[in-house]
Amino acid sequence: MIPRPGGSAEDDGxxxxxxxGADGNSFLLILDAGSFEEVxxxxxxxxxxxxxxxxxxxxxxxxxxxxxxSQNALNRASRA
Numbered sequence: 670m671i672p673r674p675g676g677s678a679e680d681d682g683x684x685x686x687x688x689x690g691a692d693g694n695s696f697l698l699i700l701d702a703g704s705f706e707e708v709x710x711x712x713x714x715x716x717x718x719x720x721x722x723x724x725x726x727x728x729x730x731x732x733x734x735x736x737x738x739s740q741n742a743l744n745r746a747s748r749a
Contacts, residue, residue: 678703682702683701683743684701685697685735689717694712695713695715697711
């Protein structure tokens, strides 16, 4: 979970989930932490391995892209 800056509730933020589609490519699913409704998704043209959590084999460009999408979702959610 990524907390919303300045949020006061325990579930004020977003939850990130990596999903692998039937085509073998992954997407990052961004969910509202309170309702688990989809806030955004970022389609990737490659697969992220299931064991990526806590691993350091992702390229820095991939990590930057995932962080940017997450930040954009938080910004949109805070304006809503």
